[in-house]
Amino acid sequence: MSHPGCTTGGGGYVDAAVLHHRGGRYVDFSYLSCPACGRRALPGHAEGVSCAACGGPAPERVYRLLLSVATHDRVFPVVLFDRAARTLLGCPADELARLVAAHRGAARAAADALQGEMCRLALREPARDGAEHLRAVSVVPLRDGFRPVVDAVLARLTAMLRCARRNASMCSVVVLQQQVHQLYPS
Secondary structure, eight states: OOOTTOBSSSOOEEEEEEEEEOSSSTTOSEEEEOTTTOOBOOTTOOTTSOOTTTOOSOOEEEEEEEEEEEOSSOEEEEEEEHHHHHHHHOSOHHHHHHHHHHSTTHHHHHHHHHTTOEEEEEEEOOSSTTOOSEEEEEEEEOSTTOOOHHHHHHHHHHHHHHHHHHHSOHHHHHHHHHHHHHHSOO
């Protein structure tokens, strides 16, 4: 199946706006993958344990973002894997996963920050038989002043911190402040 703007070699750029994250849940943006063989770790695979498929190094968390994007004439799903997704998100998948796990609302903030972002995407046909979504192999944000999604998440957490300072006990404020500082030291 061929899609306009796609190639199997080079080229195939299309300008599009991100409509929304298509994951079933907001935290559905990454998975564990073996750096040696590239296979996805089985569900329940303990982090830090070597790859069950090849015996290689422990699987690492990598991005898999499923987005709906819109061009001037159509809307379609696109999948962004680790390298392309890092351009938009601004940090490794394990860092964003820790941030999402530690702070309620961080996943929603990340999804909201992606919405409406204008990008130039280099699209490719699905790499594997049975894969149904186009793959973005390169992403270039088009908006002047683009800031990665992690910056928007941290800004929202900082705003929550300011609000907590005004409305909650200092104990919870200090804990939140320490968690943000541990993840992203100044």
